[in-house]
Amino acid sequence: MKRTTVRLQDVAELAGVSLASASxxxxxxxxxxxxxxxxxxxxxxxxAELGYEPNxxxxxxxxxxxxxxxxxxxxxxDAYFGLLSSSVVRAADKHDLLVTMVCTYRDPASELKYxxxxxxxxxxxxxxxxxxxxxxxxxxxxxxxxxxxxxxGGVVVSLAGGRGVGHRMVVGNKEGARSLAHALVxxxxxxxxxxxxxxxxxxxxxRVDGFRQGLADHGIxxxxxxxxxxxxxxxxxxxxxxxxxxxxxxxTCVFGxxxxxxxxxxxxxxxxxxxxxxxxxxxxxxDVPLAAQITPALTTVSIPLDLVxxxxxxxxxxxxxxxxxxxxxxxxxMRQSTAPPPA
Amino acid sequence: MKRTTVRLQDVAELAGVSLASASxxxxxxxxxxxxxxxxxxxxxxxxAELGYEPNxxxxxxxxxxxxxxxxxxxxxxDAYFGLLSSSVVRAADKHDLLVTMVCTYRDPASELKYxxxxxxxxxxxxxxxxxxxxxxxxxxxxxxxxxxxxxxGGVVVSLAGGRGVGHRMVVGNKEGARSLAHALVxxxxxxxxxxxxxxxxxxxxxRVDGFRQGLADHGIxxxxxxxxxxxxxxxxxxxxxxxxxxxxxxxTCVFGxxxxxxxxxxxxxxxxxxxxxxxxxxxxxxDVPLAAQITPALTTVSIPLDLVxxxxxxxxxxxxxxxxxxxxxxxxxMRQSTAPPPA
DNA sequence: TTGTAAGCGTTATCAC
DNA sequence: GTGATAACGCTTACAA
Numbered sequence: 001m002k003r004t005t006v007r008l009q010d011v012a013e014l015a016g017v018s019l020a021s022a023s024x025x026x027x028x029x030x031x032x033x034x035x036x037x038x039x040x041x042x043x044x045x046x047x048a049e050l051g052y053e054p055n056x057x058x059x060x061x062x063x064x065x066x067x068x069x070x071x072x073x074x075x076x077x078d079a080y081f082g083l084l085s086s087s088v089v090r091a092a093d094k095h096d097l098l099v100t101m102v103c104t105y106r107d108p109a110s111e112l113k114y115x116x117x118x119x120x121x122x123x124x125x126x127x128x129x130x131x132x133x134x135x136x137x138x139x140x141x142x143x144x145x146x147x148x149x150x151x152x153g154g155v156v157v158s159l160a161g162g163r164g165v166g167h168r169m170v171v172g173n174k175e176g177a178r179s180l181a182h183a184l185v186x187x188x189x190x191x192x193x194x195x196x197x198x199x200x201x202x203x204x205x206x207r208v209d210g211f212r213q214g215l216a217d218h219g220i221x222x223x224x225x226x227x228x229x230x231x232x233x234x235x236x237x238x239x240x241x242x243x244x245x246x247x248x249x250x251x252t253c254v255f256g257x258x259x260x261x262x263x264x265x266x267x268x269x270x271x272x273x274x275x276x277x278x279x280x281x282x283x284x285x286x287d288v289p290l291a292a293q294i295t296p297a298l299t300t301v302s303i304p305l306d307l308v309x310x311x312x313x314x315x316x317x318x319x320x321x322x323x324x325x326x327x328x329x330x331x332x333x334m335r336q337s338t339a340p341p342p343a
Numbered sequence: 344m345k346r347t348t349v350r351l352q353d354v355a356e357l358a359g360v361s362l363a364s365a366s367x368x369x370x371x372x373x374x375x376x377x378x379x380x381x382x383x384x385x386x387x388x389x390x391a392e393l394g395y396e397p398n399x400x401x402x403x404x405x406x407x408x409x410x411x412x413x414x415x416x417x418x419x420x421d422a423y424f425g426l427l428s429s430s431v432v433r434a435a436d437k438h439d440l441l442v443t444m445v446c447t448y449r450d451p452a453s454e455l456k457y458x459x460x461x462x463x464x465x466x467x468x469x470x471x472x473x474x475x476x477x478x479x480x481x482x483x484x485x486x487x488x489x490x491x492x493x494x495x496g497g498v499v500v501s502l503a504g505g506r507g508v509g510h511r512m513v514v515g516n517k518e519g520a521r522s523l524a525h526a527l528v529x530x531x532x533x534x535x536x537x538x539x540x541x542x543x544x545x546x547x548x549x550r551v552d553g554f555r556q557g558l559a560d561h562g563i564x565x566x567x568x569x570x571x572x573x574x575x576x577x578x579x580x581x582x583x584x585x586x587x588x589x590x591x592x593x594x595t596c597v598f599g600x601x602x603x604x605x606x607x608x609x610x611x612x613x614x615x616x617x618x619x620x621x622x623x624x625x626x627x628x629x630d631v632p633l634a635a636q637i638t639p640a641l642t643t644v645s646i647p648l649d650l651v652x653x654x655x656x657x658x659x660x661x662x663x664x665x666x667x668x669x670x671x672x673x674x675x676x677m678r679q680s681t682a683p684p685p686a
Numbered sequence: 687t688t689g690t691a692a693g694c695g696t697t698a699t700c701a702c
Numbered sequence: 703g704t705g706a707t708a709a710c711g712c713t714t715a716c717a718a
Contacts, residue, residue, distance in 0.1 A: 004494050004495050004496065005495045005496070005711095006495075007710095007711060007712085008711065008712065009711075009712095017688080017689090018688065018689045018690080019689085019690090019711095019712080019713095020688070020689060020690080020691095020713085020714080021687085021688060021689075023712070023713060023714085024687090024688090024713095027713085033687085034687095036687055036688080039687085039688090051491045053459060053462045053463045053491070054463050054711085054712075055404070055463065055465060055710090055711050055712070056400075056463045056464045056465070057399075057400040057401075057403040057404045057409070057464075057465060057710090057711080057712090058400075058404050058694090058710070058711035058712040058713090059711080059712055059713075060400040060694090060712090061398070061400045061401050061404055061693095061694045061695065061696085061710090061711080061712070061713090062693080062694055062711075062712040062713040062714080063694085063712080063713055063714085064694070064713095066400070068443070068464075075429060076419055076425050076428045076429045076432065077422075077425045077426045077428070077429035077430075078425075079420075079422070079425070082419050082420045082421075082422070082425035083420045085419045085420070085444075086418060086419045086420035086446060087420075089419065089444065089445065089446045090446070090448075093446075093453070096460075098443055098445065098460060098461075098464065099443065099444060099445070100411070100441055100442065100443045100444075101428075101432065101442060101443075101444045102432065102436075102441065102442070103429060103432045103433070103436075105433075110436070116396060117439075117441060118441075119396045120396045120397050120398065120399045121399045121400075121411075121441065122398060122399070122400060148394045148396070151347050152347050152348045152349075153347065153348070234632075234636070263636060267636065289577075289633075290632075290633060290636060293577070293606060293610065293633060293636070293637055294636055294637060294638070295637070295638040348695095350694095350695060350696090351695065351696065352695075352696095360704085360705085361704065361705040361706075362695095362696085362697095362705080362706090362707095363697085363698085363704070363705055363706080363707095364703085364704060364705070366696070366697065366698090367697095367703090367704090370697085376703085377703095379703060379704080382703090382704090397695085397696075398694085398695050398696070399696095400694090400695080400696090401694070401695035401696040401697085401710090402695080402696050402697075403696090403710090404694090404695080404696070404697090404709095404710045404711065404712085405695075405696040405697040405698075405709075405710055406696075406697055406698085406710085407697095407710070
């Protein structure tokens with residue numbers, strides 16, 4: 001087979017104009033540019049006839065800008081990140097930007113690898129929705145890499161709760177969890193358990209800290225035994241349910257740091273014959289769709305993921321020298337999974 | 344600010360070698376290549392010191408290959424596509440491939456636009472998990488674009504049920520729905536309703552056709568009135584529930600073409616005081632996590648999305664001249680949302 | 687307005 | 703094994 005790829009050159013030749021002119025027409029260069037006579041039409045016609053599609057690599061190389069933004073999440077199949085990714089993709093679309101998405105599956109090493117790869121791709125910006133590790137050994141190298149990216153003219157948007165390079169977006173994990181705690185105490189609860197999730201994440205730390213802070217505001221503490229680390233799965237929640245059921249001082253309320261985990265706690269308790277919320281109340285965090293769909297519907301803290309995604313893209317497009325910070329606060333959503341504790 | 348971006352040239356100079364040598368070292372060119380003396384080490388050291396990261400655009404341009412694959416889905420925030428995307432990303436990772444993901448939100452026009460954009464990015468392959476429109480006016484232009492991509496040496500993997508360019512993956516929508524129908528009839532049901540969803544999609548058509556076929560196998564037909572078109576949302580399901588509740592000849596079993604819709608039917612019926620499955624049984628399709636998490640748990644047909652994603656990437660990497668076809672069959676999963684009809 | 691030509695950062699093809 | 707040097711397909715001064 002001969003060369004099958006169509007170059008701008010080919011278009012130019014077919015239209016009988018120079019490479020430069022063809023380029024100008026196809027880029028609608030200056031708003032005023034129309035080309036003399038039917039030059040413009042000839043080029044357009046030639047491009048259409050040949051099925052020409054510009055080579056973005058060449059364009060990126062020559063113009064030193066790309067129309068891509070990188071998005072780093074933990075796991076797209078997780079509803080939280082799925083929703084976020086979707087809103088990022090949607091917002092990017094409005095600016096004719098393509099999104100290259102990578103999933104770290106909560107592994108700092110693979111996150112580092114991906115940031116490097118992304119950097120190699122020279123995107124306009126990188127949105128870090130994952131990251132946020134509590135250990136310097138884990139986040140350090142990633143930050144370094146991001147700094148280099150910035151030094152080379154790239155924009156970074158960090159959604160992580162902790163420190164971060166570039167623009168910062170903070171979703172109110174701490175504040176939201178604290179408000180949730182207040183609401184639950186007001187309901188009458190005094191003994192709590194927390195399904196903590198992966199402790200290496202800043203998000204987790206913030207939610208747990210916020211929640212405990214909220215309890216502390218009322219002079220309540222969570223017993224060490226009632227802190228259950230785990231992963232972010234439904235199964236983790238179910239295991240917590242078992243532990244609680246046979247716990248000596250059974251809490252009257254369980255806070256699951258992720259909705260999915262909380263849903264697992266609910267399911268686990270139900271399977272063990274414990275009534276929710278009659279005997280034990282359960283609350284989650286994030287308000288992913290699942291929360292409203294289980295029975296009883298889950299009390300949780302809603303995060304406006306839609307806005308967050310949009311805003312992230314907006315920030316990704318602002319090359320301001322001074323990093324900006326934008327915050328979003330969550331709302332406590334009381335549903336049927338929580339009720340006053342049994343008398 | 345001076346130029347802040349590090350070129351291979353810079354690395355070569357710092358290492359005191361030629362551009363070509365630096366390139367060879369960094370690409371571990373031939374397995375045997377080691378460079379003479381400490382040449383290799385010097386280059387590596389220089390690259391590390393400078394924080395060099397290759398420019399993939401330049402590389403793609405020079406080598407005429409990229410390490411990117413394009414993925415087109417309807418909506419990542421939809422559990423089905425979230426799961427699929429995740430498995431694609433995961434599989435791609437094993438081959439050090441980056442995934443550029445676009446969402447069409449079920450709009451043929453935006454799908455066309457995206458395929459063009461993707462083509463411009465010159466990915467190694469494009470995986471079409473969306474598409475599959477029933478109307479030629481809609482899928483035609485997209486297929487054309489994909490053909491051009493193929494002609495230029497790209498690989499296409501089509502997950503759509505209908506026709507498709509390149510390698511084909513067929514998930515057993517028809518067969519799965521048919522088996523489901525059989526199972527439901529065996530349970531004793533004779534009158535059915537179908538929450539159809541968006542009729543413009545091949546996936547929908549296949550599931551509906553398969554289901555009706557399955558009923559037909561037992562001499563059962565679905566009344567026109569019992570076919571409810573809509574979108575793929577939970578709300579659509581709830582509306583169907585209302586319609587059914589007040590329907591003159593109320594069906595004893597409802598098939599929702601998407602799990603989310605079916606879940607909506609369940610929730611809607613429950614809200615109206617109709618017992619599921621006591622009075623009406625409900626089944627869905629796809630077995631997304633939600634299906635197992637609602638109460639009662641949803642009977643559905645499971646699709647091995649994990650395998651599908653992996654396989655899609657495998658196919659994306661096979662440049663075989665003859666398009667291959669791989670099929671996956673779903674399994675009927677009976678859960679608590681279906682039971683024999685009331686006597 | 688248009689064309690000529692010089693890059694953009696790599697890889698690949700040559701000689702050496 | 704190594705180093706010049708010509709592509710790769712495009713944008714963008716600079717000249718005409």
